[in-house]
Amino acid sequence: MLVSYNWLKDYVDLNGVSPEALADKITKAGIEVEHVHAMSEGVKNIAVGHVVSCEQHPNADKLNLCQVDLGDETVQIVCGAPNVAKGQKVPVAKVGARLPGNIKIKRSKLRGETSNGMICSLSELGVDAKLVPKEFADGIYVFEEDAVVGENALSYLNLDDHVLELDILPNSAHCLNMIGVAYEVAAILNKDVDLPRVLVNETPMPAESKIRVNIEAKDAVPYYGARVIENINVKPSPQWLQNRLIAAGIRPISNIVDITNYVMLEYGQPLHAFDYERFGSDRVLVRHANDGEMITTLDDEERTLTTSDVVITNGIDPVAVAGVMGGVNSEVSSETRTVLLESAIFDALTVRKTASRLQMRTDASSRYEKKGIDRNRVAEAADRAAELIQTIAGGDVLSGIVEDGVRTVSPQVIKMPWQKVNDVLGTDLAPDTILSILSRLNFQAELNGDTLHASIPIRRPDVTIPEDLVEEVGRIYGYDHVPATLPEGPSTQGTLTAYQRKRRRVHRYFEGQGLQQAITYSLTTGKKASELRINNQGASGSVQLAMPMSEERSTLRMSIVPQLIEVVQYHLNRQMGDVKLYEIGKIFIANEEKNDLPIEREHVAGIFTGSREERIWEGQPLLVDYYTVKGVLEGLFNQLDVLSSISFKPAKRDGLHPGRTADIYLNNKVIGYLGQLHPNVQKANDLQDTFVFECDLQSVLNVDMGAITYKALPRYPSITRDIALVVKEDVKAGELYDVIRTAGGSLLNDIQLFDVYQGEHLEEGQKSLAFSLKYLDPERTLTDKEINQTHEDILNACQDKLGAVLRG
């Protein structure tokens, strides 16, 4: 809402309150003033001039030589505007004047003739070209005849005004009109509101003789009123009216249209003027549209309607879409002699649905939708427009408003204990203070014992419950004056859950391992969403947006690794070849029942490429490999103390290297994977060797490890024996670990693999693995015999199960 400071002065005394100060006070009281725009910004020294003579320039066809009387002197000005003429009163930028865009007017010579200034168009004076009336769109502006030569032209154009741009939220729709703003400002400044006194001189002939009004769609139209005004003269509006519309951001069209817009700005009440002769009947019927019914609206668009829309009809055909826009068939033109003036109340929701479906949000529809209408002034607004039409367009107003429905409704009364104000705000306001604030807002309030009764003006439909009333008191009183206190309730223990605490440790662990935390988007392409999932079996599908903004962001991810691959590509494109990242975030799997929430799991994923450590000066850097990633993961599981329940098994997965991929098991369940990206994938994405992992973090963190229980330190020495075994090369170390662990039983305390060898001295297709086995009984010293026996058992088991032989 654009509020003209000068216009507002009609209703509230703003003496001593500058536009900037006013904006600040309005903002502090709850309606944000986004800008204060000085209309004359950058404009200086513009006078009203009288074109005494106007002749063609001797050396240029399209230029005129004008002698212009500026009051104190008459000067020659060269003017190229097609509409300049002798006798006009025009805005003149004198020598030394300033125009927007930092233009300075100097004495100059044009084709040999001196020019002492410039006759201006409205856009040259800083008025938005979209708001310039059509008749002046391509030329200079021309004042009305009574403009006084030599006076400041800016005040004639109301360009000495300031415009406050109000950000209207759903609870401040009452400021979608000047009277509402006046009430608001008066309450803030603690002043009175001076409203327009409307006086219509009606002719004896009753409007009912010309028109009948029926509301059929009672559910959506509580009131419809019509006035008839005859013998009007459609022409451009007077200067003052044009100025005010321009300040409010509305382009002047013609007096009748301008007046309906003006009253809408003043009262918030949208009005519509029909050409009575073209209306097509003497009957207004307001009804729901028929399915498929058509109307061509004022913007020349053909609209197809449905039964949820409401239309104004002449009894047969629609002539307007209720609350949104009129139709071309009954549009007011320069030929119009009689107008039918509508002032009606339409249901907010109905208008909202229609406007949104037809994608035609208008000044009118937004006021209906947001309830920015003073419901009980619906008839007064019609009177105000009739009065202005009479004055400006010279019409005869037929007597009476022809109407159907309920013209006024009674105000709501809110009752609450007056102490509620202090209970909610934490203030200590006396009842008198509360009552006086409410009276500043023009709310009628009184105290009945401890109960506050407040009658809420109809123009404030946003105030419906006691809390709203508390807010009204609070914002006018000022939140600056509310004390800062600490809650008096019982104290509570703030803490992280076990899960949250562990997750923070996971963050710190990965960072300690040199990984940088990434946060990527959850929305991705349909293809990427399902790549590299942990559980790639099963039919469960992805979650897709109903109306994505682009295919790039159309589907919720089911894995994080594809997003991290994009981040690595970004780095490689910028010559950064060493990247180690991790991310913790949700993945989403659709539920079979489409209106049930999808399954959301928190995953951790990582990606490694390039050198293992920061590059240093000692020879070739070590590159990350499968074992780098596995070591990082084993370290994590170890820190979380779940390592003994975790195992890694060879796996084949789409997108990963078939020989360098393992599934991660928690007990018997796959909870993740790690591996190298498939060389084809690496090549397709211009990647170097890249290693990734993804793991269902919830599964890992939800393992209940119980409390930590101290175990006594061993009092007896442990004994270490080495064993080197030769096996076929396809036997996995993990298998040997399993067999050794089982065969070693309780005496075997620890297994360390310290050498893996393949090559000379071994047969083709064989490899040797050397383990260091630690034997320990915490209760006693082990004998050589016992150890020998166990060691023997282990060797035998490895021979039996995996064909291992002791390396000679």
Added chain:
Amino acid sequence: MQEKLQALKNEAKDLIQGARDLKTLQDLRVKYLGKKGPITEVLRGMGKLSKEERPVIGQLANDVRASIQEAIDGKQGILENEAIEARLASETIDVTLPGRISSPGNHHPLTAVIEEIEDFFIGLGFSIAEGPEVEKDYYNFEALNLPKDHPARDMQDSFYITEELLLRTHTSPVQARTMEKHKGKGPVKVICPGKVYRRDTDDATHSHQFMQIEGLYVDKNVRLSDLKGILTAFAKKMFGEERQIRLRPSFFPFTEPSVEMDISCFHCNGEGCSVCKRTGWIEILGSGMVHPNVLEMSGFDSKEYTGFAFGMGPERIAMLKYGIDDIRHFYTNDTRFLKQFKRA
């Protein structure tokens, strides 16, 4: 004899002094003090001396021997030190070459901001609550006093999945779910951080995905002044002790009254600069007293309970705090960007 011993001593001392290495010194030790050395020889020849001379010469020979011994030991100490120094000198390295670094990674700046906020409120007795990112329309809107046709739904254009499901547009549904779990019994004190999604085209100031962190305090006798007290302490913790706060009336469907909180600009201390758009104030969060409809819908008696709620954007806080000019940096994950926040 006496002269001979004296000469022997002088000769030995000169040689010891001139010795350049431990080997030479060892040879001198053998030569002068060994079993076949001149002093032993003198002592052995004592029998030939007179009774009077014997003790005198004997004493002198012993003195000479002791003196040579001392000179050798002294020289040995010096030579040994020199040897060590020479070896250490040969072991010298360039101590200014870069060390072998295993540089740690660090939190994403948004995680850093969120954890800092969480920790502040944990200190005040709040817990951290989380919830689904795909939400039911009911929890995202209806339970928050935003019925299906509420005009305020336009304020946050959303990504719908079905008519009933959407990507949450704020973390407020977690508040509604938390209140529901409390079954009408206070106090409820939670902080809800997380990702949220809105239908925005990504540019320097908009992101279709971003973080939000919200707080909720419901109990008997919770007042707007308590909100002011707690948020003042919070602003000082996040942005410095000198910060002032100001509450401005505003509108949110789920709070009544609603307020917007500004802090005095930490860049210019309220003088007016480009960060605060010359106003001296920076908008930091939205808040208010929980709307009675929201309390009632989540099972709380609004006659008995009141509460306050607030919400803010970690991106905005990080951008203000660190002077970041483009919200997309948070989701590009350029490590040159991320590493700048290792101290955060």
